[in-house]
Amino acid sequence: MTRARLAKAVGLTRPAVSDLVDRLIAARLVVESAPESVDRAGRPGVPLLPAPGSFIGVGVEVAVDHIGVRALDMAGSLVTERIVEGDFRASEPIAILERVTSLADLVVAQLDSLNATVAGVCLSVPGLTDPNGGIVRYAPNLVWQDVDALAVLRRNPRLRELTLEVGNDANLAARAEARQRSRSTGGSRLDQNFLFVSGEVGIGGAIVLGGELAVGLHGWSGEIGHTVVDPGGPQCRCGATGCLEQYAGKDAILRRADLPANTSVSRLLARAQAGNHEATTALTEAAQALGFVAASCLNLLDLDAVVLGGFYAQVFDALGPMVRDIVTSRVLASRWVPVGVEAAVRGDFASLSGAALRVVDRVVAHPAPWLAAS
Numbered sequence: 207m208t209r210a211r212l213a214k215a216v217g218l219t220r221p222a223v224s225d226l227v228d229r230l231i232a233a234r235l236v237v238e239s240a241p242e243s244v245d246r247a248g249r250p251g252v253p254l255l256p257a258p259g260s261f262i263g264v265g266v267e268v269a270v271d272h273i274g275v276r277a278l279d280m281a282g283s284l285v286t287e288r289i290v291e292g293d294f295r296a297s298e299p300i301a302i303l304e305r306v307t308s309l310a311d312l313v314v315a316q317l318d319s320l321n322a323t324v325a326g327v328c329l330s331v332p333g334l335t336d337p338n339g340g341i342v343r344y345a346p347n348l349v350w351q352d353v354d355a356l357a358v359l360r361r362n363p364r365l366r367e368l369t370l371e372v373g374n375d376a377n378l379a380a381r382a383e384a385r386q387r388s389r390s391t392g393g394s395r396l397d398q399n400f401l402f403v404s405g406e407v408g409i410g411g412a413i414v415l416g417g418e419l420a421v422g423l424h425g426w427s428g429e430i431g432h433t434v435v436d437p438g439g440p441q442c443r444c445g446a447t448g449c450l451e452q453y454a455g456k457d458a459i460l461r462r463a464d465l466p467a468n469t470s471v472s473r474l475l476a477r478a479q480a481g482n483h484e485a486t487t488a489l490t491e492a493a494q495a496l497g498f499v500a501a502s503c504l505n506l507l508d509l510d511a512v513v514l515g516g517f518y519a520q521v522f523d524a525l526g527p528m529v530r531d532i533v534t535s536r537v538l539a540s541r542w543v544p545v546g547v548e549a550a551v552r553g554d555f556a557s558l559s560g561a562a563l564r565v566v567d568r569v570v571a572h573p574a575p576w577l578a579a580s
């Protein structure tokens with residue numbers, strides 16, 4: 207975008223747009239790059255870009271198998287990150303939150319030393335969150351209930367000064383995925399309509415409609431992992447029986463494949479490729495359960511595609527075609543408009559990226575406070 211193209215796009219006069227752009231540049235939110243073209247009046251068009259490295263969104267995550275912090279700038283580029291892998295199932299919430307808080311403290315201190323403005327911190331957790339109070343209502347695989355997560359972050363003097371928020375991991379991962387998909391297709395974010403299903407130990411889901419997350423009345427939509435596959439099935443950590451997680455979650459697949467819970471996904475795949483009966487059966491049953499649930503969701507929601515993220519992206523070649531067959535045969539509308547079943551394009555730790563991007567998106571939506579600050 208140049209000033210002239212922006213003026214045309216938003217329907218304001220060129221001087222009005224120029225004035226706004228100058229303020230964004232002064233606030234270090236936008237930079238000008240080298241002039242690349244000459245317009246009809248003979249003036250060179252100066253492309254405007256999100257400023258690299260000056261305003262930073264910080265994502266913080268507690269997951270079942272890692273904790274981490276990731277800092278992204280206005281362009282969505284990685285500035286710095288710290289990730290610690292481990293087993294945090296049934297973790298003591300305060301201890302883990304203190305650990306991730308000290309990681310975040312190190313990252314924010316580093317950003318301060320780079321003279322970057324930290325625009326806020328968003329904490330990602332695998333569960334139901336209360337976005338206004340910063341409370342994690344329920345995270346079944348961490349075995350957390352009513353944990354005031356942001357209160358722990360606020361005890362840190364450096365973090366206390368920042369805007370802090372909390373979000374659901376699958377919703378945040380879907381935000382990162384929507385952004386990546388619109389970039390890689392060169393299309394608009396408004397064209398993104400998909401059901402995002404992220405496979406980890408738990409299974410998270412998110413609905414992206416017109417590029418926006420459809421989070422439901424309380425922000426709690428997308429709990430696809432606890433939709434029922436068979437009420438007579440195994441006990442789930444949520445207290446119910448036969449949930450999708452008990453067929454297609456990582457622990458459940460490894461258990462059915464007769465492998466220990468810490469087995470890597472690549473080892474599971476290697477076993478299946480070598481024709482191991484337990485491994486192929488575990489993947490087949492997971493794909494079937496996932497396909498049936500995804501088809502039901504699409505019949506209900508009318509979306510373009512199912513996007514499989516988390517470790518599903520790694521095992522997509524083994525799982526995806528089966529899910530696609532089931533979805534194609536069971537979604538009524540697929541006869542007229544085929545429904546895509548695709549692997550996620552955003553890389554590792556997508557929810558961590560999504561958490562950082564939520565902060566960045568907030569600055570983009572409401573830049574005025576940052577203009578005043580400058």
Ligand SMILES: [Zn+2]
Pocket residue numbers: 431432442443444445446449451
């Ligand atoms: Zn459940």
